[in-house]
Amino acid sequence: MRTTRTLSRFVTLLFLLGFSIQSFSQEEQLMAKAKEQYDRYEYIDAQQSYLRVLEKGYRSAELFKNLGDSYYYNSQFAEAQKWYKELIESYPKEEIEANYFFKYAQCLKSQEKYEEANTYMEQFATRTDNDQRAKIYREHPDYLERIDYQSGRYDMYNLAVNTEFTDYGGTFYNDQYVVFASTRDTLITKRIIDGRTNEAFLELFKANYDKNSGELLEYEKMSNVLNSKFHESSPAFTKDGNTVYFTRIGYGDEKYKRKGTNIPTNRLFVATKNELGEWSEAKPLPINKDGFSMAHPTLNSAEDTMYFVSDMPGGKGNTDIYKVAINPDGTFGTPENLGDRINTEGKETFPFVSASGDLYFASNGHSGLGGLDVFVTKLEPANDEEKLVINVGKPVNSPKDDFAYVIDEVTRRGYVSSNRPGGKGGDDIYSFLETEELRKFCEITIKGVVKDSQTEEIITNAKVTVFDAEYNVIEVMRSDQNGAYETTEKIDCSATYHIRIEKLEYGMAEMQLDTPDTTQVVDLSDYRELRLVRETRLIQPGEDITEQLALNTVYFSFDKYKIKNEAKEALDKVVEAMKKYPEMNIEIRAHTDSRGPKSYNLMLSKKRAEATMEYLISQGIAAERLTAEGYGEQNIINKCVDNVPCSQEEHQQNRRSEFIIIK
Structure with a gap:
């Protein structure tokens, strides 16, 4: 009896094993057939073969790549998007070629999911160093605005x-x-x-x-x-x-x-x-x-x-x-x-x-609405503006192939x-x-090198501010290790700007700039008006060193006294200045916003001052050169006193530290 049952189990096991091997063999055969069709560019047949493999429960990165590609190269972007999504969400991203993030983004664009598409373009751009498509995207992440700018210039109909x-x-x-x-x-x-x-x-x-x-x-x-x-x-x-x-x-x-x-x-x-x-x-x-x-x-x-x-x-x-x-x-x-x-x-x-x-x-490598878009450029450009490759806009271009x-x-x-x-x-x-010719697209980049007026030596870490004609701040930069700076914000053509450069020990230099009416890079490196002159004036007691160093204000989170990571950069500049001037002593003054009891805010501000002092000491500044005092909500710098409605940003302005020179 036992022998018969054992034999029965053995036969059943062999049957199941044989069935499993046969099924696996069928999947392999179907995959091989699909790959042959795919390699012959017979994408429609390849799609059907890959889908049959999927029905049998088989999954692999290669399957999702080829199935997605068989739709993508036939401009069936909605179907391609489905399988690229399976690929990207099912397998470690570091194992997926960067190009699949680009193709997935293109498919999302074809469905007008531009925000999501840009997320994957960002991932694509971070994975490639020299890819021209990534460079184009990084240079103009505002490509949709640029396309809209050229749109509406055509009347168009189906023949x-x-x-x-x-x-x-x-x-x-x-x-x-x-x-x-x-x-x-x-x-x-x-x-x-x-x-x-x-x-x-x-x-x-x-x-x-x-x-x-x-x-x-x-x-x-x-x-x-x-x-x-x-x-x-x-x-x-x-x-x-x-x-x-x-x-x-x-x-x-x-x-x-x-x-x-x-x-x-x-x-x-x-x-x-x-x-x-x-x-x-x-x-x-x-x-x-x-x-x-x-x-x-x-x-x-x-x-x-x-x-x-x-x-x-x-x-x-x-x-x-x-x-x-x-x-x-x-x-x-x-x-x-x-x-x-x-x-x-x-x-x-x-x-x-x-x-x-x-x-x-037509191109799908330059930034467009999805699929192929139509672009235009001058074959023999006479200036930087004519070198631009411009999307001709809607309605000529759409989320599909144009x-x-x-x-x-x-x-x-x-x-x-x-x-x-x-x-x-x-x-x-x-x-x-x-109905209207290509709209003149003009953009300006301002760059320069900060130098000493007398010695021509480069000056690093100088604060460079670009203002518009009404002195609204457009961009704030710092000169790098080579003294160089370059704008990244939008600078208009045919407009008036003010450029201001300043640094501790040098004071300030400023000039007015009237930008040209064609796309170009304006290099201010040789403008004498922007050379800095070394000052001989001593820093006076009572002055806030953060103003002299043109530093960002050190802010604290609500009800917290821990030093924020973004504040450490400013504090490190205070450390640098104190090491440069070993006779300088400062008082750290910490403040809170008006929310909460006054007694609690006073205690909280003292903790903030002490935390700031401890950070400076940890960076090598002697404790005897520092004093710390908390002022609670005594010195509110805006309207946000008790019972006055204010935004989070307005309250944030009061949660700050100051560094007052006392010697």
């Missing part, structure tokens, strides 16, 4: 030419047409379906361009010579309409495949018209790099330079914008990266060069593509009228 399928781009052609890309043939000819999108391959269409309304009318497919059985998009035509550069993605040619994979990539092609006005067979450009993507060409006004997008080695991020010279004989120079003023570790794409030399492009911006600078009409809610398909083409 009737859009379909339920993918429609994007808009290139001016022969001053009569606009050429765009679309997958709209899906239900007509039963064309081959792209497994990565479950739609037909993109083809080029042209439509009549109504300059008065911006509407696109009577569209038709471009030449079959330009359209192949696979993807074509993003054409750039010469002014005479006889040459076109465009993007093509092919599958059969090994040169199209991403290095080390079977994944197709974008390549740049050129076609010209023959004597009959027909397009010749398109040829790949010699600048294509086998195994890497080259796409979205645009020409400058002189048509001697092409700008395009690539993920070739040597770039900063996902895709960068490059330029290449087109020589008079039709040959090409060497592609050049546009550098980190424009390119980031994110995605820069869809460049367009206007007739006046403005570069418009890209493929083009504009006719004569009519101020143009087109932009977007996958924002309310469209007809995945991507739609929107027509716009720019």
